[in-house]
Amino acid sequence: MTRTPFVPEELPLKQERIDQLLYIRELIDANKKVAQYQVLLENSKIPSQLLLNPVMLHEAVQSTKIEGTQVTLDEVLEVEAQSRKNNKDIQEVLNYYHTLREGMDKLAFLPLSTRLFKSMHTTLMSNEVRGGNRSPGEYRRIQNFIGPEGCTLETATYIPPAPHLVDQYMSNLEIYINDPKDDLDELIRVAIIHAQFETIHPFLDGNGRIGRILIPLYLFNKKVIDYPNFFLSEALEKDKHKYYRFLNDTRYKGDWDQWIKFFLEAVIIQANKNIRLINDVNKLYEHDLNVAQSLINSSNVKKLIDAIFQKPIFTVHSICSTAELSEVTCRRYLSILEAERIIFSDGKQRSKTYYYYNLLDKLR
Incomplete structure (x- = not known):
């Protein structure tokens, strides 16, 4: 039929x-x-x-x-x-x-x-x-x-x-x-x-x-x-x-x-x-922003953390554009955050990629 x-x-x-x-x-x-x-x-x-x-x-x-x-x-x-x-x-x-x-x-x-x-x-x-x-x-x-x-x-x-x-x-x-x-x-x-x-x-x-x-x-x-x-x-x-x-x-x-x-x-x-997710991310944002501000004495650090929440996998080039910060400032801040294990990188010498696993783990 x-x-x-x-x-x-x-x-x-x-x-x-x-x-x-x-x-x-x-x-x-x-x-x-x-x-x-x-x-x-x-x-x-x-x-x-x-x-x-x-x-x-x-x-x-x-x-x-x-x-x-x-x-x-x-x-x-x-x-x-x-x-x-x-x-x-x-x-x-x-x-x-x-x-x-x-x-x-x-x-x-x-x-x-x-x-x-x-x-x-x-x-x-x-x-x-x-x-x-x-x-x-x-x-x-x-x-x-x-x-x-x-x-x-x-x-x-x-x-x-x-x-x-x-x-x-x-x-x-x-x-x-x-x-x-x-x-x-x-x-x-x-x-x-x-x-x-x-x-x-x-x-x-x-x-x-x-x-x-x-x-x-x-x-x-x-x-x-x-x-x-x-x-x-x-x-x-x-x-x-x-x-x-x-x-x-x-x-x-x-x-x-x-x-x-x-x-x-x-x-x-x-x-x-x-x-x-919203409850967990609120706690994470408050905690990691406080940690970052205690490590970096600048009002610009909030711009960087906000940008990382928008793009939890990033390069220096992509994140400094989102955060509206200079590349030199971004590199300095990121090296401090990486040393404190807030972010992690793939370890490459050139075109390094960073991962904000604290947020990625909650999104996945």
């Missing part, structure tokens, strides 16, 4: 599709945890933008890992510091990072819309990465399908909507994102939006990554979070087979409650992890 493309429901979902009582406890807990994380960020000793760079890179690593790309955070940070040669796997992670930043920046003047999705997709597929020749920045005009490597249309686990329907479904999704006509909580809405985007699968490649970037952008856009820095890829990657199965069950079984409950549980897991 010939398998046919799936025909999704348009949004908003019919009322009978969702029974919030089945996960009311998870919904309350998820909202409470996200709010707690926001309060912690607001009252953090460390300026929230300092951690944004390494946390976003960590998200990029986790999200591309779901797609099968095996790269470590250290490797990506080494390429950023120009102490390691780039390759296509690392470039995929960097593309994701730049796509995430682009989405954040463009939300200032663009709604969550087809225009924004296509622009982000162009960035995601740039620099000759896998899929870079598969219509970057354009919705698909041919049929695609999803399944294990080597599968065919007949053996695929999911066949997205026919290409001539993609514009219609994306237009419906865009309307729902910006003007929903239901009374659902925003965390439930974003679970539905992510699932619907993955169901439509509007691009030939990169749908999972764009769909996961959509989660923090949506929550930021709706003022659930104060900065688009709540990432779910790590929690989803941990249970990725469940993630894919439950997404598929929304399609072929119409089981949205199972998916939403799973999504809210992922929010709780990630929020708890974020709360621990």
